[in-house]
Amino acid sequence: MPSIPAHYYDGITSRRQAVEVSLHPEGLAIFSGEGLVVARWPYAAIRRIEGFRGNGLAITRVPEPGSTAEPRLEVTDPAFAADLSARATLSLTGSDSGRRERRSVVLWALAAVASLLGLAYWGLPALAGRIAPLVPASVEQRLGAAMDPQVRTEFGGPRGLKTCTAPAGVAALANLVGRYERAAGLHVPLTVVVVDSPMVNAFALPGGYIYVMRGLIDKARGPDEVAGVLGHEIGHVRYRHGLQAAIQSGGLAFLLGTVFGDFAGGTAILIASRTLLSSAFSRDAERQADAFGVDLMLKAGGDPDGLARFFRVAGADGMPGVLTWLNSHPAGPEREAAIRKLAENKPVVAAALSPEQWQALRAICSTTS
Amino acid sequence: MTEAPPPGPTDPSRSGSSPQRATPGPWGPRSAATAMAAAEASLSAARTTSVPPVGSPPPAAPAAAAATRMVFTGQGGELFGLLVRGYVLQVITLGLYRFWFTTEIRRYYWGHSFVGAEDITYTGRGMELFKGFLIALAVVLPIQVAAFLILLGLPQAEMVVSATVFLAYALLGQFAVYAGRRYRLTRTSFRGLRLRMTGSAWSYAFRAFGLWILVVLSLGLFYPWATASMERMKMRNTWYGDVPGDFTGSPLVLFRRGILLWLMALALPVLGVVSLIASVPPEAWDALWLWLDGSSARIPTAVGLAIAALTGIGLLTIIVPILLFPAFQAITFRWRMEGTRIGGASFTSGFTVGASYRVYLLGAVALFGVLILLGIVSAIGFGGIATVAVLRGGDGFDSTTAGVIGIVLVALAYLILFGTMWIAKQLLIDLRLQRARLASLAVVNLAALDNARANNVDASAMGDSLGSAVDFGFST
Numbered sequence: 040m041p042s043i044p045a046h047y048y049d050g051i052t053s054r055r056q057a058v059e060v061s062l063h064p065e066g067l068a069i070f071s072g073e074g075l076v077v078a079r080w081p082y083a084a085i086r087r088i089e090g091f092r093g094n095g096l097a098i099t100r101v102p103e104p105g106s107t108a109e110p111r112l113e114v115t116d117p118a119f120a121a122d123l124s125a126r127a128t129l130s131l132t133g134s135d136s137g138r139r140e141r142r143s144v145v146l147w148a149l150a151a152v153a154s155l156l157g158l159a160y161w162g163l164p165a166l167a168g169r170i171a172p173l174v175p176a177s178v179e180q181r182l183g184a185a186m187d188p189q190v191r192t193e194f195g196g197p198r199g200l201k202t203c204t205a206p207a208g209v210a211a212l213a214n215l216v217g218r219y220e221r222a223a224g225l226h227v228p229l230t231v232v233v234v235d236s237p238m239v240n241a242f243a244l245p246g247g248y249i250y251v252m253r254g255l256i257d258k259a260r261g262p263d264e265v266a267g268v269l270g271h272e273i274g275h276v277r278y279r280h281g282l283q284a285a286i287q288s289g290g291l292a293f294l295l296g297t298v299f300g301d302f303a304g305g306t307a308i309l310i311a312s313r314t315l316l317s318s319a320f321s322r323d324a325e326r327q328a329d330a331f332g333v334d335l336m337l338k339a340g341g342d343p344d345g346l347a348r349f350f351r352v353a354g355a356d357g358m359p360g361v362l363t364w365l366n367s368h369p370a371g372p373e374r375e376a377a378i379r380k381l382a383e384n385k386p387v388v389a390a391a392l393s394p395e396q397w398q399a400l401r402a403i404c405s406t407t408s
Numbered sequence: 409m410t411e412a413p414p415p416g417p418t419d420p421s422r423s424g425s426s427p428q429r430a431t432p433g434p435w436g437p438r439s440a441a442t443a444m445a446a447a448e449a450s451l452s453a454a455r456t457t458s459v460p461p462v463g464s465p466p467p468a469a470p471a472a473a474a475a476t477r478m479v480f481t482g483q484g485g486e487l488f489g490l491l492v493r494g495y496v497l498q499v500i501t502l503g504l505y506r507f508w509f510t511t512e513i514r515r516y517y518w519g520h521s522f523v524g525a526e527d528i529t530y531t532g533r534g535m536e537l538f539k540g541f542l543i544a545l546a547v548v549l550p551i552q553v554a555a556f557l558i559l560l561g562l563p564q565a566e567m568v569v570s571a572t573v574f575l576a577y578a579l580l581g582q583f584a585v586y587a588g589r590r591y592r593l594t595r596t597s598f599r600g601l602r603l604r605m606t607g608s609a610w611s612y613a614f615r616a617f618g619l620w621i622l623v624v625l626s627l628g629l630f631y632p633w634a635t636a637s638m639e640r641m642k643m644r645n646t647w648y649g650d651v652p653g654d655f656t657g658s659p660l661v662l663f664r665r666g667i668l669l670w671l672m673a674l675a676l677p678v679l680g681v682v683s684l685i686a687s688v689p690p691e692a693w694d695a696l697w698l699w700l701d702g703s704s705a706r707i708p709t710a711v712g713l714a715i716a717a718l719t720g721i722g723l724l725t726i727i728v729p730i731l732l733f734p735a736f737q738a739i740t741f742r743w744r745m746e747g748t749r750i751g752g753a754s755f756t757s758g759f760t761v762g763a764s765y766r767v768y769l770l771g772a773v774a775l776f777g778v779l780i781l782l783g784i785v786s787a788i789g790f791g792g793i794a795t796v797a798v799l800r801g802g803d804g805f806d807s808t809t810a811g812v813i814g815i816v817l818v819a820l821a822y823l824i825l826f827g828t829m830w831i832a833k834q835l836l837i838d839l840r841l842q843r844a845r846l847a848s849l850a851v852v853n854l855a856a857l858d859n860a861r862a863n864n865v866d867a868s869a870m871g872d873s874l875g876s877a878v879d880f881g882f883s884t
């Protein structure tokens with residue numbers, strides 16, 4: 040076996056040594072220029088130095104017990120490198136093991152992604168459902184009080200959403216809300232306002248804050264529709280959905296923002312998965328609130344069919360069919376059917392509002408503040 | 409090889425194809441003449457921590473301090489392959505692959521950096537960064553959970569809480585600068601010896617935090633002193649084996665080289681604003697306030713001029729610093745490298761402001777070209793898809809499948825657009841900058857490191873991963 044010139048660093052000092060190496064049955068031997076044996080490396084202990092971009096091959100040996108020295112040998116002769124590769128196959132297949140490692144990393148990462156998304160989908164709502172009842176009502180009210188100005192700015196622009204204050208309308212609304220509140224048995228007092236916005240919408244914040252938008256009252260064909268929506272929103276308050284949503288979105292932001300992410304374009308993917316996941320949470324919450332609203336109307340007045348009818352109205356000019364599965368509310372017809380089923384064969388105890396009250400409520404936005 | 413000995417008599421076969429073949433000695437000394445010496449050597453070589461007998465060490469300290477040029481040999485093609493694969497894998501793992509990707513990129517940049525003929529090796533592993541990230545999570549998680557719970561219970565305290573979190577992250581970020589550097593140094597090997605860093609990352613974090621506050625308070629004028637102090641803390645705790653590093657850069661030099669930039673970036677816009685305020689008549693400001701307030705819809709000419717001037721100055725305050733950034737970067741890089749010492753070795757750098765601008769300007773032009781190309785390609789692609797969709801049937805847009813396909817296409821286009829720009833930026837700017845920087849560098853008196861002795865240690869990758877978890881862009 041001929042010896043081949045090579046460069047050697049003993050891993051103990053920084054000096055570059057011109058050496059000669061030769062291959063033997065047991066391993067690789069390194070000789071100094073004078074012909075002295077400098078080191079002997081068994082094949083099993085030889086490793087390729089990954090990422091070596093110089094000429095030829097750079098190898099090291101696994102440190103012996105009790106030593107941290109990382110000696111280094113650079114061989115440029117291709118024939119010698121090939122010969123060495125053949126003898127020390129297991130330890131020299133750096134690129135192969137790199138590929139194997141990459142494959143296992145990607146597979147495990149995919150498994151992690153799947154299980155964390157599963158956690159986000161099923162685990163987080165369950166967790167939020169457990170945590171929310173533990174939060175004191177006073178804390179929830181403070182949270183709602185802090186969110187109130189934010190929400191008004193978000194929907195109403197820099198000047199904020201104006202509250203409708205026509206006295207007769209306010210009195211009619213207070214009458215309805217009072218009856219529902221007594222029947223609902225809530226943990227927080229309700230603060231229901233009509234706000235001056237053309238949107239056909241209503242929403243509830245944590246702490247009993249409920250906003251009905253003028254557009255919804257304009258669009259409604261009778262008091263039962265408004266009352267149904269109000270009952271639905273009171274359902275959100277009763278089940279503390281706003282608080283749960285706050286906990287969920289906090290958890291989701293952490294899960295998706297800190298664990299994942301951090302690559303170009305990653306933010307968009309994260310926002311998309313966040314939207315999908317949180318709309319999945321809210322679909323369940325909407326069904327729950329629907330059922331509560333129906334129950335409330337059957338106890339304290341109003342025809343649950345009004346809520347069902349409202350979805351037909353809202354569905355007609357809502358988002359196009361393509362996007363319903365992205366929408367936070369379940370599809371209209373599906374909800375309509377579910378509500379009709381709940382209210383089947385149940386008598387209506389009282390009207391939601393008298394005709395005079397309904398007229399007053401329709402005019403509630405004639406004055407605003 | 410000055411004295412190449414004849415091939416050993418015990419190795420008649422040159423093929424080497426049969427490892428099982430018999431040889432007289434276990435390690436086959438090449439000639440009988442050296443057999444005794446070899447046996448003697450193998451006795452002492454059994455202790456690995458001792459210096460193998462390879463003759464007397466050469467005399468240290470050459471007469472004249474010779475400069476060894478540095479060079480970066482990395483080509484765009486290889487990096488392109490790494491980036492494309494890394495990007496795709498990051499997308500499908502929602503970013504979890506980033507630790508292994510970072511490792512691959514570092515291996516590329518380190519491995520292609522040569523001091524003379526000798527390369528620098530990065531020995532870190534992706535798994536180490538991932539473990540470090542899990543530890544960093546244990547630090548970041550309690551902060552986030554605490555902030556979230558406090559905000560839930562006391563929403564009025566939002567300002568206080570977010571300010572506290574910001575400060576905590578800024579401090580952790582400085583901690584990560586030091587600890588991350590420690591990790592990277594211990595995974596950097598040159599001539600078979602690793603670098604390492606001693607000192608406490610926390611004491612660095614507190615000091616650097618205070619220094620940054622001073623920098624902000626002084627509107628940046630204190631930056632040379634702060635950065636010199638931070639650099640000294642880092643370099644005096646940096647070791648190549650048993651050889652200590654040092655930093656001798658003078659803040660005054662940096663101040664002198666950079667003051668012009670400071671004047672242009674900060675003083676000029678400030679001066680502009682002041683003179684503008686002084687020159688515009690007060691009535692115009694009143695009218696402007698009224699207009700902003702919404703109580704007056706009328707915009708007098710003077711107000712229009714004032715708005716135009718204000719916008720101009722405002723733009724200048726943003727654009728001028730961006731335009732000056734390459735110069736700032738070049739000046740600090742050169743100053744930092746010229747102040748860096750490792751034992752008797754030091755660096756020289758011929759990196760010029762012009763070289764920096766060449767990289768950035770050409771890179772920006774090329775990036776713009778890539779963007780235009782992308783625009784054309786995506787216009788053709790989306791136009792084609794839309795045409796096909798229309799030809800297939802007009803009401804195809806209403807069905808859910810079409811919606812899903814549309815969303816997937818948009819997401820894909822978005823990812824391709826971002827990915828291409830991200831890859832192009834690294835190829836057209838980062839890579840070329842690294843090449844230009846390394847080509848400007850030379851190590852003076854490299855031979856002073858010949859007698860360095862190994863002191864290899866490991867350090868946790870937590871700091872490195874923490875850095876990216878709390879990154880505000882402070883990390884340098």
